[in-house]
Amino acid sequence: MIGVLSELSYWQVTSIRVAAGLVAVLLVAGTLVYAHLFKMVSFMQSRLGPMEAGPYGSLQLAAEIGKFLQKEDIVPRRADRFVFKAAPFVVLTSTFLLLVVLPGGPDAWFISNDLGVYLAMAVSSVSVIGILMAGWGSASKYSLLGGLRATGQLIAYELPLLLAVVGVVIQAETMNLQGIVLAQADGEIFGWGAIGNPFILTQFVGFLIFMVAMQAELTQTPFDMPVAESELVTGYMTEYSGLRFLLFFIGEFATAGVFSAIAAVLFLGGWYVPGLDPSDNLLNVIGPLVLFGKVVLLTFVVFWVRFTFPRFREDQLQRLAWKFLVPLALANIVVTGVLKVVV
């Protein structure tokens, strides 16, 4: 770690990191909710979306948060109180943990971890526990069905998600996410290195698998069987109200943002801006914004798909994961490995 942060004392660095973490999760989630859920979807569905709160409805989210905070925090009588109350925090924890390894610039990142990809994939599974806790703790049949479906689905799609990343790791020769960004920045496309070598060009199969598996991990349509609002009301979230529902809600969008950020780092070059030296201090300021732009782009695709497609049935989406995505991802790894050795 070079640059500004190393000159500060420990508590200053920690405060900056905590603030940055909150900003990186909440601001991104808020932007995604406003830009995608409120506005983009409204335009898709030939309506205007919120228009009254703030200019062009931009403060609608603040109004919604205020509304949720005022609501009563209801715990069903037969619920397992502790499990029920803890579940949203477990889900949100997984989101924050994912952020830890994410680089936003040459120096703008939280920890330097050579097992970054591994850690990210591991902590992304923590949310499964939270969802299962919510489904079981609610003492509701809809919640239980939703929680069980979610668990089965998230475990099934963890595998293609992980295998899709392996191709990138092989090509970058590192599991450090910062290293992966630098490998893309230093890369060359047949000797032409002006824009580096974003791995989407060589790992496009991996990218597609990653996006599909990500859609499933986020339980967005067409993989939203766990929340299937037309049959399970809202699945594992059915019994939640007030602040705890808000936490699930924020968790959903924040996780969409963080997963998209990981996809952007792995496949789209992360924070790197072509033409600048990767160690330029300027990139500590521009880098996060560039990454954020890519996140908005990727989440746009996620929500575009979400509001266009019908949903798979549970058995159909399991079949897609095990019979199609996993073999494809394995083939991708084999091809990448062979080419890595040969070329």
Add this chain to the structure above:
Amino acid sequence: MTVTERQQLSYIAAQAADARVNLEIETEGMTLNIGPQHPATHGTLRIVAKLDGEQVVSAEPVMGYMHRGYEKLAEVRTYPQVTTLINRIDWLGSFANEVPFILAAEQLMEVEAPPRAQWIRTILFELSRIANVTLFLGDMAVQVGAITPVFFAFRDREHVLNQIEAATGGRFHPNFDRIGGLKDDLPAGWVAETRRAMGKIRAFCDQIEELVEGNEIFQARTRGIGVIPADVGLSYGLTGANIRASGVDWDLRRDSPCGLVHDQVDWKVWTHPDGDSFARFWVRLQETREATKIVDQLLDGIPPGPIMAKVPVIIKVPAGEAHVETENPLGVMGYYVVSKGDLFPFRVKIRSASFSNVSITPWLLKGVYVPDIITILGSLYFILGDIDR
């Protein structure tokens, strides 16, 4: 069998379903109440489903949460007042509810509406069909998880509702049909405006065809789900698009036109051999297109003349019985009217399509997965007001 015996037996049957034991892992059944308040039912229908995991062991619809007693209420209303009530049976295609009752009353009084009234009646009948089925086309997508198409359905249904409103004054409950004709003539410019609306509906059908029908996930979710063989469907009294989707070529508009002028225009009855959820969706989509064609042709040839036949101011229907059925948006709707020569009908029996259409669900839902319950119920397409009356 006494009541207690029957109760005991049904209790034992329920216990047996609950305790259905999987031999490898000991599992217990679960009873899931879908409804009465549930996002997937368009009102207060309750489905008591006994589940084994995600699989349905038995499912039973419980109706009557919205019973409003229209048959009894009709006995203390004069004939013109009854239309106000029966408007609210199938609330998405209200005008179509009035037609069979008015036709039955006309039969008893032995009056016939003038040709102009018959043509406009048929146009409004088909417009209410479009207004009704358009919503189904969007709603079916919601049932399988796509949220957006229903907004398109609401958007384009508006064109039809505007036309119904322009002609009758009411968007949802026109109350426009009268014994011996219609309340008013059409307003100026209505024909051209309706033709434009029909173009918009056809564009909507194309959009739905691309967005929903052609979608692989939609097909995977609906093809082969909830297959109704023709003989089973007929024995349960299924009508309308539900039975035509099972390959039965039967449409009262063509087969027994009474008082409506469907025989004056050129159109086709669509059927589908499969009988699954997809077939029901497909048939309804084609029927919406066909309805726009019927309306277009009828608009060309509205005959001139009066809008009302000569009927007395105070309507006293002579004693007798009449039964009239028409092919309504949801299926066959019939009114059996018994008159004793009074101001009020002595008895009105309403045969509504959804009641029969829903009663097949216990047979149909056996062994399907929970998500398919919603697909099947959505594809059977019922309106709660039409079930409970």
